[in-house]
Amino acid sequence: MGNLLCGFLLAGLGLAAAYRMIVAEYLALGLILVAGIPHGAFDLHWARRKWPAASSVSVAAIYLAIGGGMSLLCLWLPAAGLLAFLVLSAVHFVEGELPRSRFVTAVSFGLASFVLPISFHLESAGGYLSYFLPAAQFQTLAPWLRSAGPLLFLLCLTLLSMDALEGRRTELTQRLLCLGGWLFLPPLAGFAVWFIGRHSRQHLLACRTHFADARSGLGDLVVISLLALLLLVPLFLRFDPRDLNQLFAASIILVAGLTLPHMIVTHKHESLFVRSV
Secondary structure, three states: OHHHHHHHHHHHHHHHHHHOHHHHHHHHHHHHHHHHHHHHOOHHHHHHHHOOOOOHHHHHHHHHHHHHHHHHHHHHOHHHHHHHHHHHHHHHHHHHHHHHOOHHHHHHHHHHHHHHHHHOOHHHHHHHOOOOOOHHHHHHHHHHHHHHHHHHHHHHHHHHHHHHHOOOOOOHHHHHHHHHHHHHOOHHHHHHHHHHHHHHHHHHHHHHHHOOOHHHHHHHHHHHHHHHHHHHHHHOOOOOOOOHHHHHHHHHHHHHHHHHHHHHHHOOOHHHOOOOO
């Protein structure tokens, strides 16, 4: 199922990009917000398991306070907020890959999920990140990114080749599809193939497996999706949603605020992620 979803996303977003790149990018960003953010819908369930003595109200209040603080950091100190968000994302993505990988493979693909879409598409990525990194700062980083991208890509291919030779083929097709998305699709579309087709999907499958009341979690999923989209609205006082670069900045500020508490709640839950099928 994971291979099919990644393949479908790769093909669908590829066709959209062939028609017009901006169409694929708007579609990918919408998918990330609507289909990606809800993978935190079971966070309160995990929090109750992690801190059984805490009340749901206190956990929710702390969750919102941490998330709000992270979003404010991105608004007031954009470069620092972006750096914190990328570090947190890298740790979370690597942790999600570890149950199915050797350490070096988990680290490589966790980093590749956002380094490769940037390094292979520097012009587009520079526009998306312009709120957080002014053009002069991004240009300073560009040579390093231009060199790091191909090296990291080759490392990922080498690790997959080693896995194939050693008989570890369970993750091979899905990871190859993700590599193809990062290389050939524009940055948001390439990231969406991995984030929705692999990371978020595995997370939701694990939640459905681990919680007997998963049906109630589906209600949480819908509510959180709607609330997340509503939380974008106040950001439109600062950012113009008609400009893709500004819409991306607003989305990152929102996602950063959701990522930190989500990571705290799910950290070290090794059973949270399931083996791909």
